[in-house]
Amino acid sequence: MLEIAVRTHLVGLAGSLRKASYSRATLSGLRDNLPRSVDLETCDLQLPLYNEDEDRADGPEPVQLFRNAIDASDGVVIVTPEYNHGIPGVLKNALDWASRPLGKSVLIDKPVLVITVSPAFTGGVRAHAQVNETLLAIPARILAGPQVVLGGIATKVKDGIVDPPYLAFALEAIDRLVAMSQQRA
Secondary structure, three states: OOOOOOOEEEEEEEOOOOOOOHHHHHHHHHHOOOOOOEEEEEEOOOOOOOOHHHOOOOOOHHHHHHHHHHHHOOEEEEEEEOEOOEOOHHHHHHHHHHOOOOOOOOOOOOEEEEEEEOOOOOOOHHHHHHHHHHHHHOOOEEOOOOOEEEOOHHHOEOOOEOOHHHHHHHHHHHHHHHHHHHHHO
16 A cells, blocks of 8 residues: 655744854755655744734734744744844744734644754754743744754854754754654644
8 A cells, every 4th residue: 555645844934034044054954855745944034023013914914924834834943043142033023923813823832843053062052942931932832852952053054054963963853843743733
């Protein structure tokens, strides 16, 4: 009997707006190494600042598109740098938009993998903790297990991930995210 692979659609969020960001390079490297049954679409986080007055059904179109992309996905992969020992403002803003309206967030019970990257040896562990804290409040389903943090990122990525052990470690986390998303279905 022929088995049909379950198609998994993931959404990637890069916590940096910089074109050549390490977060984007990491997402690209992951996307380029996924099995054919898994796709990873990177969302644009150039959203207006969260304003509850604008948070309505006919609110900003980029926000509607962003929320729809997350809602239609099987899971979310967040790759973010650490800025000043914390979560970048652009990512926090995006999570604020995704977390609303209260009790109806597109992230409620959505499987999420958090990966942090940093030129420092600590790999962005403080930002990792802050992103997890925000996701717990939503409440998203954060992937359990070893945290994926990468220090010394400048030597580990170029146009994608060039460090084989890191790539293998991150792809193993993606495999766990895919399994988690299939349990949810």
